[in-house]
Amino acid sequence: MRAVGLTRTGGPEVLEVLDLPEPEAADALVIETAAAAVNPVDLATRSGLIPTSLPAVLGWDLAGTVAHAPAGSGFRTGDRVLAMTAQLGTGVGSMAEYVAFDPGFVAHVPDGMKLEQAAALPLAGVSVAEAAARGIAPRQDLTVLPFEDAAEAHRRLERGGFRGKLLLAP
Template sequence: MKAAVMKAVVINSYGPPEVLAVSETRTPRPGPGEILVRVAAAAVNPVDLAVRRGDIPSPVLPAVVGWDVSGTVVAAGPATNRFVPGDRVVAMRSPLADGAGVSAEYVALDEVLAAPAPVNVPLEHAAALPLAALTAEQALTRLGPDFSGRLLVSGAAGAVGGFAVQLAALRGLRPAGLARAGDERILGDLGAAEVHADTDGLPAGAFDAVIDAAGRPETIAAVRDGGRFISLTPFAVPEAERDVAVEVYGVRIDGAMLDGLARRVEEGHLTLRIAEVLLFEHAPRAHAALEAGGTRGKILLTPEAG
């Protein structure tokens, strides 16, 4: 039987990682069309840092943090038809409207946001998939179904960039990756056909498109005249030049697309990279590590030791 209260990672005010705390809050109940999920893990994303700092203010405080979740369905509300108790799921839900993030012992969410978790990875690890992989897949989709040109992905060893490289290679492209010196092997394993280090100069106008997952607006110089620049970092967007089409893109929650990505993981075509799994109590450490940069793989938070 579920407890009336549960623990969750919350912010009561904005500030450094130390404002994160584990507090007790009421366990939610699933409404019509919703499932109640016992959380295995929640991922830490850059957007969580922005909310914690107040760069993207929460509509309410205290607020539970977190967008990405994996876990097991323990109850279903009225009018649900996709999942039943015992199903393992992965999902993404935005807390920007109500402050109800997913870094909690239990999460109630609309079942259309969820997909069956990949069966070939630990359930905790599945939480690394939603936001980063959806962002990467949707950014590639913005290039159009007929795109076959030269693509550069900046931040290619990071979470979103790493998925962008993998998914681009699966589309038959030969993506180039821009990352820190020393990440060449990582990018090669992900499917990059060409690797550029941050310390190297990029060839001017050599690429038909750039997907910038690292806040590197200067990489617009590597796009040919009339090419495409898709920025996934809204705080670092270049001015348009040379008829380069500049677009800022933010992730769209899509349960059906997430399902397809989860199946790619099951098929062995998409790799989840996990940096560390920490207890909720260590959320400040997780945020500090991601904020420091250089993380290779997702940092996950779990309510209890595995």
Template sequence: MRAIQITEFGGPEVLEVSDVPEPAAADGQVLITVDRAGINYADTHQVENSYLSRTVLPLIPGGEVVGRTGDGRRVVALVGSGGYAERAVAHAPYVWEVPEGVSDGQALALVLQGTTAWHLLRTSTHLRSGESVLVHAGAGGVGSLAVQLAKLWGAGRVIAAASTDEKRKQVLELGADAAVDGTPDGLKDRILEANAGKPVDIVLEMVGGPAFDESFAALARFGRLVTFGAASRQAAAPIDASRLMKGSKTIAGFWLADCFREPALLGDPLAELFDLTANGTLRPIVGGEYPLSEAATAHADLRARRTVGKLVLDPTR
């Protein structure tokens, strides 16, 4: 079967189409004919071996797929790796049927990025009605959903950071109350200005480096910052414990993989997100579809911040 298989670590250039053996489902697993595979920013880290978990070569990237099972069910699944292929295998607890009213691209947007946004607001920061929320990469896969969910769940003011005028216009259309340039230089001041001069209660941060530092500096008393990525590939400055004590601030981390031992931590939020999407309340953004043969282009576009919403691969092309 056709798949993207990497045999060395590196950038987008290591992503090449190969002919590989078809996977076989063992007991407790499901074989899926892939209609579309999801692309996540974490995939770019996995390919260059800078991800949180160890990566072993050779590797077929891709942690999520939507497609058909042997008995004809339309499903979305988390597969860990192996998604950039014509067929993939998933463990049964991480396979969910896709309801009518939810497209393939939307299902892929929700299964990983949607559940991440759900947990960032519900589990990690415990959003309360009326609080202000800053969402980094507001036009991205997680960010575009987090903006909508924060408004839906009663945030008083949602501020989205985005890299271009076009993306800032888009996050405003999604419901953000304000949009700011996410460039680190002067970011704290732009955040405060967007929040009527006041620090923000919650920050969803996935850039790292100076953007993390500027965001923490804009955090209110009893504020919560959750970090769930490092897209800049830069480390934030160390924070002395006294800076947390003064202002009673919290820094949390979130990695969706920590939910995998308890499938309900994924399935329950996903069911809620499916319902919200099917009834039109939530609008997952599918920002681009690439042929499998152009996976390298997709990764290059993602790393260069040229994309919005969810990116997907078509394994038939």
């Protein structure tokens, strides 16, 4: 499977589309990723400001469909879901075609919501709640780029002035 990751830290040029084995199912929920958000924490991890074990798959947020659901998880194959993997704490990055993760950190995507929109929610949700509490209206602009353009996504965020949410899709 393809995944956006790094084997060394540095600028956007260190990002690679890696060829990795698909995750083992076992007791984990396996999600086929439709979109994974690019967040400032990914830039900090990539640049080495936040240490992480290498090689690493980047990303915290994703949305997609369930490819494998363990018994008792509350999910079924084909369910539309979103998740926050908290890559720094779990070692599980979201920028991969398939992500195996604890079903306790996964939620169903509401009917009528696009998966690309849902992928933008998990980590940014806290920021949106804080902004709403302060009377700031969140923007709903989405830009979706393919995995192969991960370095360009990082460059856009680093340049600043980018408004909206930036996503990568397989």
